[in-house]
Amino acid sequence: MMGNKEKNATKICKELWLHPFESRIELSKNLKLDKSTVTSEVAKLIKDNIIIELPKEIDDNSLSSGRKPIPLILNKEFGVVLGIAIQVGSCTVSEVSLSGLVIESKEYFLNITKENIKEEVLRIYNEFLFTRTKNDPKCYGLGIGVGGLIDYRNNTIKYSVTLDVEQEFSFIEEIEKETKLVVTLENNANCCAWSKLVPNNDSLSDFIFVLLEFKQALIPHKKYGGIGVGLGFVIDGKIHYGVNSYSGEFRSCFCKEKNENQTLLSKEEEKRVLEDSEIMARFIAEISANIASLANTLDVSCIYIGSDIEKPANILSSKIEKDINNNWLFPVEKKIKVTCSSFGTNTIALGAAQKLINELFSLGLLPE
Known part of the structure; x- marks a missing residue:
């Protein structure tokens, strides 16, 4: 069991991860800790090179307004994690500091399925280790993002087209045993929501992330060659998973037939959506109507749209704004x-890393 000092150190580090640039006074207020406790803990964390003091802001009134609060941040050299985003035909790996800064990203073009995911993840991790020196920050874990029905409570996949999973599948414990690291698993759209949730300097507590993946419609796949649409919900400052942890799995309310389509577009139309403006217009209108209704019902403050192709996202953004007003009674x-949101698989990889960092704080593993 952690002692109070360790608990307080963890609270302070997590608060600065969520809200960088807070001062000692703000930490004391937000964490409901005595000022003397915060001062003592911060001094130790600075000495251990985990927290860094930034220069005080100077203005013309600095002499008359008293001592200025000193902003604090987590040291980017404190440690790192790897975020791994797995999609149809590709995989993106981002090295992310424990302060949430993306240090480096690399894309691999390979087909990962349930048959080879363990070996490929271990190969990626070992390749990363090969480039490290003794002076590089310690790696604390791996965060993996993948499309499908993910049970976040036990790190299992219930169903995934991307990985060709049709029955409950687990591989995380095996990777943890091999690497001796903490490894987490998250749905791709939820990863995108994590990327906006942390850091949360805008104090966003309720928003929707809409993830559109057009490029996979161009990749032949024995099960699915369509556009990927997924949602990530943040409610009261937390990812909303739902009772079965299936929250965010999208299917248009206009779909009446029992089939594999997420929208009214046929499989053939989905393949042509990027080259046929009429098909794209119908797709945008259908997605917009669904999202506008959800946004008004949930009373969110913001909608983020992430797409691997920029133009459709911009069109959808404008359409949703109009539909929100038309839908409001x-x-x-x-x-x-x-x-x-500037999307690429970097967003998914970053979010997977942020989910992992949150887990490390929750387990009391940071700081050591």
Whole structure:
């Protein structure tokens, strides 16, 4: 069991991970800790090179307004984790500092399935280790993001087209035994939500992340060659998983037939969506109507749209803004920010890493 000092150190580090640049006074207030406790803990964390003091802001009133608070951040040299984003036909790996900074990313073009995922993840990790020196920050774990029905409570996959999983599948414990690291598993859309949740300097507590994956529609796949649409929900500042941990699995409310389609587009239309403007317009209109209704019902503050192709995301953003207003019943002004997030698999990999860092803090493993 952790002692109070370790608990307080963990609380302080996690708070600075979530809200970098807070001062000792803000830490004391937000964590409900005595100022003397925060001062003592921060001094030790600075001595251990885990926290860094930034220069004080100087203004013309600095002499008359008293001592300025000193902003604090986690040291990017404190440690790192690897975020691994697995998609159809490719895999992106990002080295992320424990402060949440992406240090380096690399893309691999390979087909990962349940048959080879353990070997490929271990190969990627060993390749990463080969480049390390004794002076490099310690690696604390691996965060993996993949499309499908993910049970976050026990790190298992219930179903995944990407990995060709149709029955419950688990591989995380095997990788943990091989690497002696903490390894987490998360759904791709939830990873994107994690990437916006941390750091949370905008204090966003309720938002939706809409993930669109068009490129996989161009990749032949024995089960599925369509557009990927997934949602990540953040409610009250936390990822919302739902009772079965299936929250965010999208299917248009306009679909009436029992089939594998997420929207009214046929499989053939999905393959042509990037080259046929009429098909794209129908797709955008259908997605927008669904998201606008959800946004108004949940009363979120923001909608992020991430897409591997930029133009459709921009069109969808404008359409959702209009549909939110049209869908709103009451004569009371309502503002929901709709913005495009720079997406690539880096977003998924970063979010997978942030989910892992949160787990490390929750387990009391940071700082050591």
